[in-house]
Amino acid sequence: MSDLVPRPAHLPATTGTPSFTGLAARTAALTASALALKEGLWSLQRRMGRDADHADMLADLCTAAEVEPRFTGLINEAATALRAVAEASADLARTADQVQHDSQGLHDAHQSEYRGVYEAVNASGVRQARPGFYRTR
Template identity: 85%
Template sequence: MSDLVPRPVNLPSAQGGGAPSFTQLAARTAALTASALALKEGLWALQRRMERDADQADQLADLCTAAEVEPKFTALITEAGAALRAVAEASGDLARTADQVQHDAQELHDAHDQEYRGVYEAVNASGVRQARPGFYRTR
């Protein structure tokens, strides 16, 4: 059985289904970055474990050959080792993809922070209630 367990989604929810605020979007991008990092680390661990298990299957197949075990059983062990190597390779590919997602999410978080942090701080520092978004939009 796999050690990977599905996790519930723990992203902050949007208020009333409208557009998220600066802090909500910052929290969401930070959560996405952290989730991608956790996924990547779990996949690298899975890859290492599958490679180790495949090596052990190869060693067991060699021992079975030396002990003149029924060839069909040795072939099954060899097939299992090959399948474990395929899982290791696929998890490595997926880990590289998760690494790219983490990198892109961090870039999004940084760009959002750079673009809107000043506006957010200016609005909060004024002490004056601001108009709803879109009020100052010109036609």
């Protein structure tokens, strides 16, 4: 069974035939989602870093207070795990940044390539043939 999460309802629905506006909406949604993911991951990275720093301070205070070493060791392990989460979330945020950049590039290329055609077709007022009708072999 797949571990993929179903598509949220706020994303554009897929259609059988791709359209200019449909693809533009999908690339814009992908760009916005990647941006939101990136911002959330950077926030997570900062929070985990702060929490790890606080855990280190708590471990130092426990050592000074001569708390049983196994408890201090557990606090140090928690700090190490929090730093690992911070590092992994930063790596994932950099990847999300690349996805955002690439999807924005796709969106911009799609707009520059097909916006004029889309506007010309809609401005003519004449019903156009289905995609592929004018294709020659």
